Amino acid sequence: MGQMLRGCNMSGIEPRASDYYILDDLLNSEERSLRKIVREVMEKEAAPIMVEYWEKAEFPFHIIPKLSSLHVVGGIIKGYGCPGLSMTATAISVIEMARVDASLSSFIVAHSPLAMLTIAKFGSETQKQKYLPSLAQLDTIACWALTEPGYGNDASSLKATATKVNGGWILNGQKRWVGNSTFADVFVLFARNTSTSQINCFIIKKGAPGLRATKIENKVALRIVQNGDILLKNVFVPDEDWMPGVNSFQETNEILAHARVMVASQAVGLSMGVFDACNRYLKERKQFGAPLAAFQINQEKLARMLGNIQGMILVGWRLCKLYESGKMTPGQASLGKAWTSKIARETVSLGRELLGGNGILTDFLVGKAFCDLESIFSYEGSYDVNSLITGREITGIASFKPPLFDKASRL
Incomplete structure (x- = not known):
């Protein structure tokens, strides 16, 4: 049993187990093809080594050429050696990376939707030509x-x-x-x-x-x-x-809004990976003479996780479509990031429960994902601050700072 999920290897898990409402039907042929390619590379190249490097807290530099071969770096940027993907395709690539390992998806998010997109949107033409081509190939980081x-x-x-x-x-x-x-x-x-x-x-x-x-x-x-x-x-x-x-900070907010959609995608992918791992685990592990999957309480938890994931997928897909049509607002991006990361937190916690003692081992995908989700929940704006960004948009009232107080009250 200990070998079943060791090394976070997701190979052999039903490809649609966590995609219960069949996201593929909402994707075009290019997006479906990209999803398959990224999934295959991540399962083959990344899954077997992620626990080792996570434990050592080291980066696996030898995997960078494999990530480059996916041709997703640069995401929505057109020209300069970048793929010019749809927002949906970019999000799908992040989902499939995070499904196997959240750290590698974070590496790409920092590099591409944050750093590269800032250069592409706000850099000079000379800067774009100088920096983007090598960044798109991951020749430079x-x-x-x-x-x-x-x-x-x-x-x-x-x-x-x-x-x-x-x-x-x-x-x-x-x-x-x-x-x-x-x-x-x-x-x-x-x-x-x-x-x-x-x-x-x-x-x-x-x-x-x-x-x-x-x-x-x-x-x-x-x-x-x-x-x-x-x-x-x-x-x-x-x-x-x-x-x-x-x-001004307005330009920075544009990049953050885009990045929050990508972080929401990380939460989706990580949750999908945890569900698929738990689904397989419960079918294979036996207690009291029956597979754990045969017990009602475990099935209820699986169904709750699955429902959470379908909601997260659909919110993420809709955010991408709003972005592509030029309609996405900062508040919508913030709510998407805040809500999906909160629901992912619940989902991953349920998965940790389902694995019992094995749920705290890094040998199993779930324990590592349980820890990684805490970072996703906090970065690119905490749940609270993203909620306030949405609140400001729907009420017209900014509530970020407490009432002013004098120096004496600080002492």
Whole structure:
């Protein structure tokens, strides 16, 4: 029994077990084909090694060429060597990655829908031609640096500074929780312009003097992802690497809205993987002379998980269609991310219960996914803050900050 799911190998699991309402019927032929390709590569190449690297908290660099071969990096970006996929196809690729391993899907989300899309939307034509082709092939790796030690959900208050000097800019400050940053070749980094007080964006190359990225240790989620603390000490960025299209936090919000759809897709994929693993496990493991799947309470939990997943899939699919038609609002993206990650949390928790003691072993997909989901629940805006973004949109009232209070009340 211990070998059944060891190494998170999903091969042999019914391909539609968790796709009860048949998502394929909502996809076009190209999207269905891409789904199959990504699933096959992830099951063959990623599934057998993920537990080993998760335990070591190391990144499997040898798998990067396999990810590149999927031709999904760059997602919706057209030209510059990028695939120009539909939003739906991009989300499907993330779902199938996260179904096997959430860390690898996070690696791609940081690199592509965050860093690459920022360059594609707001970079100069020269920057697009210079950076996007190699990033699309994963010949170079990017990270996206917004969050700071004191500013997570309140990212618009960031304190890193950019001061204009002859021929470029001097950047100072700190960033935290930046995925891929310990080995990234390109840093897409946000800082506050000291002259205008507005947020600008810069492209910084690996090895720039004064730039240091150190790994955040002792994580219990997404351990394969190399999150880093970034220190900027008088880092010079030439004018050619200042991104002309970012002059406020509004542009950053555009990228975040897109990314939240991708994070919702991660929650969907991770939940699907857990359900499929549990479904197989309960059929094979016997207690009291019968398969665990024969017990009513276990069937009820499986059905609840399955219902959760179908709702998540349909919300995610609808978000993609809204995006493709130009109708998706920030509040819709935020609600999608908040709701799916909350429902995924319940779903994965039920799966952990169903596996009993084996549910806390990383040898089994469920225990690892249970931990990884905690990170997905929190990043790209917590459940609470994303709910408030939606609340602001439907009421017209912003409720992010508590009432003002005087200095004496702080003491």
